[in-house]
Amino acid sequence: MRFHILTLFSGMFEGPMGESIMGRARRRGLISVHVHDIRDFTHDRRRTVDDYPYSGGPGMVMKPEPLFEAVETLRESGELGEASPVILLTPQGRRFDQRLAEELAEREELALICGRYEGVDERVREHLATDEISIGDYVLGGGELAAMVVMEAVSRLVSGVVGSAESAANDSFTTGLLQHPLYTRPSVFRGWAAPDVLLSGHHAEVARWQRRESLRRTLERRPDLLDGVELSAEDRKWLREMGYGT
Ligand SMILES: C[S@@+](CC[C@H](N)C(=O)[O-])C[C@H]1O[C@@H](n2cnc3c(N)ncnc32)[C@H](O)[C@@H]1O
Known part of the structure; x- marks a missing residue:
């Protein structure tokens, strides 16, 4: 199982994805985690990823261009298959549970978009994401922890990741x-x-x-x-x- 993470905070994944079940599964080649910095897909000197909401009001909104470019670059390079899901983490998405983890574990790879600030431009949801997932009815500061929750729950279902097959069953x-x-x-x-x-x-x-x-x-x-x-x-x-x- 391959995970591609699109995030503004790559460093957040280092500890949790390197320890225990996830670390072991990665070292054994059962899963791989590819973290992509959304800022690498900007073209201005300040590497801008957010802007003011058109509606006014508080907070900033993540711009669509870097996110579209990130996913399209991964697809064009073959790093991310054309049919692989692109999941937007959002409190407005389908509620994550064991059934959904089982569904996702059947895929070979997943891309996970981590939002920040007030959220992402609606066009990302409409035209880039293939799925939207919420890990529960509460609001986090960003999608990174949600992505880690999804990755760990899905990885436990990948054959060989959990010590004895029985313990996951x-x-x-x-x-x-x-x-x-x-x-x-x-x-x-x-x-x-x-x-x-x-x-x-x-x-x-x-x-x-x-x-x-x-x-x-x-x-x-x-x-x-x-x-x-x-x-x-x-x-x-x-x-x-x-x-x-x-
Ligand atoms: C502060 S939240 C934005 C919440 C947004 N203003 C709303 O009311 O729906 C910033 C980001 O954190 C992530 N996030 C927050 N809560 C989440 C949850 N329960 N499940 C999945 N992702 C979540 C999303 O990626 C979201 O774009």
């Missing part, structure tokens, strides 16, 4: 439910014991406990998710015992 939302509680050693910590069943070595019983606790947690915290999940007869029985649908 069992994650919250991937199964449609929230994940069950997790415990590790010691079995008793400050008098708080891990559930006996987890120490029993009885795989079928452990799997049943995990499923039941996953349902319980989802019911307690995100009951809305239960509507979109395929439930077995046993799941339904447990949920009824927990007071769901009664």
